[in-house]
Amino acid sequence: xxxxxxxxxxxxxxxxxxxxxxxxxxxxxxxxxxxxxxxxxxxxxxxxxxxxxxxxxxxxxxxxxxxxxxxxxxxxxxxxxxxxxxxxxxxxxxxxxxxxxxxxxxxxxxxxxxxxxxxxxxxxxxxxxxxxxxxxxxxxxxxxxxxxxxxxxxxxxxxxxxxxxxxxxxxxxxxxxxxxxxxxxxxxxxxxxxxxxxxxxxxxxxxxxxxxxxxxxxxxxxxxxxxxxxxxxxxxxxxxxxxxxxxxxxxxxxxxxxxxxxxxxxxxxxxxxxxxxxxxxxxxxxxxxxxxxxxxxxxxxxxxxxxxxxxxxxxxxxxxxxxxxxxxxxxxxxxxxxxxxxxxxxxxxxxxxxxxxxxxxxxxxxxxxxxxxxxxxxxxxxxxxxxxxxxxxxxxxxxxxxxxxxxxxxxxxxxxxxxxxxxxxxxxxxxxxxxxxxxxxxxxxxxxxxxxxxxxxxxxxxxxxxxxxxxxxxxxxxxxxxxxxxxxxxxxxxxxxxxxxxxxxxxxxxxxxxxxxxxxxxxxxxxxxxxxxxxxxxxxxxxxxxxxxxxxxxxxxxxxxxxxxxxxxxxxxxxxxxxxxxxxxxxxxxxxxxxxxxxxxxxxxxxxxxxxx
Amino acid sequence: xxxxxxxxxxxxxxxxxxxxxxxxxxxxxxxxxxxxxxxxxxxxxxxxxxxxxxxxxxxxxxxxxxxxxxxxxxxxxxxxxxxxxxxxxxxxxxxxxxxxxxxxxxxxxxxxxxxxxxxxxxxxxxxxxxxxxxxxxxxxxxxxxxxxxxxxxxxxxxxxxxxxxxxxxxxxxxxxxxxxxxxxxxxxxxxxxxxxxxxxxxxxxxxxxxxxxxxxxxxxxxxxxxxxxxxxxxxxxxxxxxxxxxxxxxxxxxxxxxxxxxxxxxxxxxxxxxxxxxxxxxxxxxxxxxxxxxxxxxxxxxxxxxxxxxxxxxxxxxxxxxxxxxxxxxxxxxxxxxxx
Numbered sequence: 001x002x003x004x005x006x007x008x009x010x011x012x013x014x015x016x017x018x019x020x021x022x023x024x025x026x027x028x029x030x031x032x033x034x035x036x037x038x039x040x041x042x043x044x045x046x047x048x049x050x051x052x053x054x055x056x057x058x059x060x061x062x063x064x065x066x067x068x069x070x071x072x073x074x075x076x077x078x079x080x081x082x083x084x085x086x087x088x089x090x091x092x093x094x095x096x097x098x099x100x101x102x103x104x105x106x107x108x109x110x111x112x113x114x115x116x117x118x119x120x121x122x123x124x125x126x127x128x129x130x131x132x133x134x135x136x137x138x139x140x141x142x143x144x145x146x147x148x149x150x151x152x153x154x155x156x157x158x159x160x161x162x163x164x165x166x167x168x169x170x171x172x173x174x175x176x177x178x179x180x181x182x183x184x185x186x187x188x189x190x191x192x193x194x195x196x197x198x199x200x201x202x203x204x205x206x207x208x209x210x211x212x213x214x215x216x217x218x219x220x221x222x223x224x225x226x227x228x229x230x231x232x233x234x235x236x237x238x239x240x241x242x243x244x245x246x247x248x249x250x251x252x253x254x255x256x257x258x259x260x261x262x263x264x265x266x267x268x269x270x271x272x273x274x275x276x277x278x279x280x281x282x283x284x285x286x287x288x289x290x291x292x293x294x295x296x297x298x299x300x301x302x303x304x305x306x307x308x309x310x311x312x313x314x315x316x317x318x319x320x321x322x323x324x325x326x327x328x329x330x331x332x333x334x335x336x337x338x339x340x341x342x343x344x345x346x347x348x349x350x351x352x353x354x355x356x357x358x359x360x361x362x363x364x365x366x367x368x369x370x371x372x373x374x375x376x377x378x379x380x381x382x383x384x385x386x387x388x389x390x391x392x393x394x395x396x397x398x399x400x401x402x403x404x405x406x407x408x409x410x411x412x413x414x415x416x417x418x419x420x421x422x423x424x425x426x427x428x429x430x431x432x433x434x435x436x437x438x439x440x441x442x443x444x445x446x447x448x449x450x451x452x453x454x455x456x457x458x459x460x461x462x463x464x465x466x467x468x469x470x471x472x473x474x475x476x477x478x479x480x481x482x483x484x485x486x487x488x489x490x491x492x493x494x495x496x497x498x499x500x501x502x503x504x505x506x507x508x509x510x511x512x513x514x515x516x517x518x519x520x521x522x523x524x525x526x527x528x529x530x531x532x533x534x535x536x537x538x539x540x541x542x543x544x545x546x547x548x549x550x551x552x553x554x555x556x557x558x559x560x561x562x563x564x565x566x567x568x569x570x571x572x573x574x575x576x577x578x579x580x581x582x583x584x585x586x587x588x589x590x591x592x593x594x595x596x597x598x599x600x601x602x603x604x605x606x607x608x609x610x611x612x613x
Numbered sequence: 614x615x616x617x618x619x620x621x622x623x624x625x626x627x628x629x630x631x632x633x634x635x636x637x638x639x640x641x642x643x644x645x646x647x648x649x650x651x652x653x654x655x656x657x658x659x660x661x662x663x664x665x666x667x668x669x670x671x672x673x674x675x676x677x678x679x680x681x682x683x684x685x686x687x688x689x690x691x692x693x694x695x696x697x698x699x700x701x702x703x704x705x706x707x708x709x710x711x712x713x714x715x716x717x718x719x720x721x722x723x724x725x726x727x728x729x730x731x732x733x734x735x736x737x738x739x740x741x742x743x744x745x746x747x748x749x750x751x752x753x754x755x756x757x758x759x760x761x762x763x764x765x766x767x768x769x770x771x772x773x774x775x776x777x778x779x780x781x782x783x784x785x786x787x788x789x790x791x792x793x794x795x796x797x798x799x800x801x802x803x804x805x806x807x808x809x810x811x812x813x814x815x816x817x818x819x820x821x822x823x824x825x826x827x828x829x830x831x832x833x834x835x836x837x838x839x840x841x842x843x844x845x846x847x848x849x850x851x852x853x854x855x856x857x858x859x860x861x862x863x864x865x866x867x868x869x870x871x872x873x874x875x876x877x878x879x880x881x882x883x884x885x886x887x888x889x890x891x892x893x894x895x896x897x898x899x900x901x902x903x904x905x906x907x908x909x910x911x912x913x914x915x916x917x918x919x920x921x922x923x924x925x926x927x928x929x930x931x932x933x934x935x936x937x938x939x940x941x942x943x944x945x946x947x948x949x950x951x952x953x
Binding site: 035038039041184231232233234235236237238247250251254259261263280281282283284285286288290291292294295298299300301302303304305306307308310324325328332418419421454455456457458459460461462463464465466467475476 | 631633660662663667670677680682683684685687688691694696697699700701702705706723727924927928930931934935938940941943944947948950953
C-alpha cells in the first residue's frame with residue numbers, strides 16, 4: 001500500500017488555526033492537538049477565540065469559533081501572528097480567517113459543509129474551492145463527513161451524529177501531517193464517551209480515517225517534523241490561565257494552612273475558575289455560587305473575617321458590582337484576593353474577547369481614598385505564581401489584592417513547569433490568639449498590618465465595619481484628625497509593599513533608544529517583538545510589570561535611561577496615565593482595542609517606527 | 614467548642630454588653646430589642662466567642678457595636694451575604710443578622726431571599742419600622758401605600774412587601790413576628806429562632822419615635838392590643854381579645870373573626886399548626902388587614918438540612934472518594950512530560 005513513503009520536512013515553528021461553526025467542536029479539537037503537542041515536547045502557546053453566542057446561527061460569520069496554536073522547537077511566547085495552516089470546517093470559517101493565512105499556506109477544507117446555502121451565508125458568490133480564488137494557497141479539500149460516514153457505517157449512527165465526528169477526521173489529518181501518535185486523544189474520547197460506546201467508536205474511527213487519509217492521498221506530499229524544544233529540566237504540562245489561577249489558590253491555601261473559600265457568580269471568561277475549584281472539595285475548598293456578584297465578594301469578606309483564605313473571581317461588569325464591597329475590605333483591612341479576568345468593555349462589551357481596560361478601575365475605581373495592591377499575570381502559566389503572590393500579599397499585609405488577568409491568557413495555554421511546592425515562599429498570616437494587649441486596629445507592626453483575630457477565639461471579641469475606626473482600639477471614630485491619619489495609613493500600607501518588590505531588570509539593555517513598557521497578558525508579543533528588533537541591532541529593551549500598585553521602586557529611575565518609552569496596551573493608555581502622573585515621564589501610548597491580543601509584527605513595526613521615525 | 618468555659622462561669626446578660634455608648638434616639642424601639650437579645654444569649658449554652666453579629670446599614674445596623682461579641686457592621690443590604698460567607702467558613706459560629714426593612718427588603722432584597730432559600734443556619738432579626746430612619750424619613754418597602762413622607766409628599770405609590778409572605782415564598786424554614794414592646798413573647802420567639810437549625814427570620818415590629826411614631830401603637834397600647842394582636846401558639850386554637858373571647862374561624866380559605874359564646878364554641882376556632890406552610894401563608898395575609906388581628910409569634914417552622922452542613926458533607930464525601938487532596942498528585946494528574 002504505502003510503498004511510496006512520503007518525505008518529512010523539518011520546520012522550526014508552525015501556527016495552525018482550527019476554525020468552524022460554534023457547533024463543530026473546534027475548541028475540543030484544538031485542545032486535543034495542544035495537549036498532544038505538549039506531550040510531544042514542543043514549546044507552544046494557544047489562543048481560543050469563540051463567539052459570545054453559545055450557538056449562533058449555523059453557518060453564519062458570527063458563529064465562527066476558532067482555536068489557534070503555535071508550536072516550535074524554540075522558546076515562543078505567543079500563539080503566532082500569521083497562519084501556516086487553516087482548518088476550515090465551513091465557508092464562514094474560511095471567510096473570517098483567510099486573511100491571516102500566509103501566502104502558500106495550507107487550507108484544509110471539509111467539502112461537506114461547502115453547500116450552496118453555507119456559501120451564501122458566508123457571502124460567497126461561488127465556491128472558493130474551485131473558482132480559483134485560493135490559487136495562492138495549498139488547498140486540501142475533502143468531504144470529511146462522507147468519509148466518516150463510510151468509516152462508521154457498521155455502527156449505525158444517525159447522519160447527524162456521524163457528521164459531528166468530522167472534527168476528529170480533520171484532527172487525524174493534522175496528526176498525520178506532524179507525525180504524531182495520538183494515544184492521548186483516543187483515551188480522551190473513550191473517557192468522554194464511556195457511557196456511549198457507539199459515539200466513542202465513531203470518533204476513534206473518524207480520527208483514524210483522517211490520519212490514514214493524510215498518509216494516502218497524493219496532494220499532501222510531505223509531513224513535517226518540528227523537533228522538541230529545549231526546556232529547563234523538570235516535569236511539564238500544558239496549562240491554561242484560569243486553571244493556573246485555581247491551582248495558585250490551592251497552593252496558597254496549603255502553604256498558609258488555611259481553608260480556601262471562593263465566593264463568586266458565573267461570568268465569562270472567569271467562570272472556569274469557579275468550575276475548577278468546585279471540583280477540589282477534597283482539598284477542603286468551599287465554593288459558594290452566590291446570587292450575584294455583590295454576594296460573591298461579600299460572602300468572601302465574611303469568610304475572610306471568619307479566618308479563611310477568601311477569594312473571588314470575576315470580569316469587568318462583575319468587578320464594577322463588587323466595587324463598594326472591595327472598599328469595605330479595604331477599610332476593615334481583611335485579606336482578600338479578587339481576580340478580574342478582563343474582557344472587552346464597557347458594559348457587556350465583548351464578553352468573550354480580551355482587553356486590558358480595567359487597570360484604572362482597579363487603581364481608582366472605588367469611592368473615597370481606597371488603595372489596594374494590584375498585580376497582573378503575564379501569561380497562562382504565570383497565572384499560578386501571580387495568584388500565589390496575590391494571596392501572599394493579602395495575608396501578610398491584611399488587605400485586598402486585585403489580580404488582573406485577561407480573556408486571552410485565561411483561556412490560552414502554554415507549557416507549565418510544575419513547581420516544587422517546598423520552594424514556594426511560605427505564606428504567613430497575621431493570626432493572633434492571645435488576648436493580652438490585643439487591639440483590633442493595632443498598626444504597630446513594621447508593615448502596618450493589623451492583627452487577625454477570628455470569631456471563635458476566646459477573649460478577643462471585637463467589632464469591625466465600614467465606618468471609620470480609630471487607629472489602635474478600632475472604635476467607630478468621626479474624629480477629623482483620625483480620619484486624615486487613617487486615610488494616609490491605608491495608602492502607606494500599600495506603598496510599603498514596594499520594599500519587597502524586586503527591582504525591574506530590563507530585557508535588553510539598561511539604557512538606550514527605546515524602552516517598551518508593558519503589563520499583563522501582552523508580555524509574549526512584546527517580548528518577541530523586542531527580541532526581533534534587537535536581533536536586527538536596534539537599541540530597544542523591554543520591562544514588563546507584574547506589580548502595578550505599588551510599582552517597583554527602581555522604575556522611575558529606569559524610565560529616564562531611555563530616549564523614548566513606548567507603552568503598548570489593549571486600552572486607550574491606562575498604564576501610560578499612571579506612569580506620566582507618577583514619574584512625570586513622557587510616554588508614547590500604543591493602543592489596540594479589537595478584542596484581540598497584539599501580534600508580534602504590529603508591535604515590532606511600531607518599535608521600528610519609534611526608533612527610526 | 615469550649616463548653617467548659619460556660620460551665621465554670623455562666624454567662625449573664627452583662628457579658629454581652631459592650632463598652633460603647635448606645636446612640637439610638639431616646640425611646641427608640643431598638644433599645645428593647647437589644648436588651649431582649651442580650652437576655653437570651655446567656656441561655657443558649659454557646660461560648661461567647663462563638664457569637665457573631667452582622668449588620669448592614671441603617672439605624673438597626675449599629676446593633677453589633679453594642680454587643681460584646683464578634684461583630685461586623687457591613688454595607689447596605691449585604692449583611693446576609695456576609696453572614697453566609699462567615700457561617701459557611703465556620704459552621705461552629707452562632708450567626709445573627711441585624712437588619713431593617715430598607716436594608717433587608719429593598720437594597721438587600723436579593724441576598725435576603727437567597728439566604729432563606731439556602732437555609733443557612735443564622736438568625737435574621739429584621740427591625741421593621743416601616744420607614745427609613747437613618748436617612749431621615751423616606752417611605753420604605755414596608756410602608757403602607759399612600760404614606761406621606763419626605764420623598765412622597767402626595768403619598769407613596771408603592772405597594773408594600775408583606776415580610777412573612779415574602780419569606781415563605783423564598784422557602785424560609787423559620788418565620789416569626791415579634792413586637793419590640795412585647796418582651797415576654799419576644800424572648801420566647803428569639804429563643805426558638807436561635808435554636809432552629811436553618812435560617813430563622815424574625816420580623817420585629819419596632820417603633821421609630823422620630824419618623825413613624827405610633828405606626829404599631831394599636832398593637833402595643835393597653836386598650837387596643839388585646840383585640841388587635843393574635844398570639845400564635847402551636848397546637849392551640851387561635852384566640853384573642855380582652856377576655857380571650859374571640860377566635861379565628863376558617864371559611865373556605867379565608868379567616869373570619871368569631872365571638873365565642875352562644876353561636877360559636879372553642880371547637881369552631883382554627884388550631885394553629887406551625888408546621889403547616891399553607892396555614893402560614895394564610896396567616897401572613899393578615900399583615901395589613903384592618904379587620905383581622907395581626908399574628909405575632911411563630912408562623913412556620915420546618916426542619917430541613919442546612920446549607921453549611923451539606924457543604925461539610927460534600928467535602929467529607931469527596932475526601933472519602935478521592936482521598937485527602939494532594940497538590941502534587943493533582944498537578945501531575947494530566948498530560949505531563951518530563952524534560953531531563
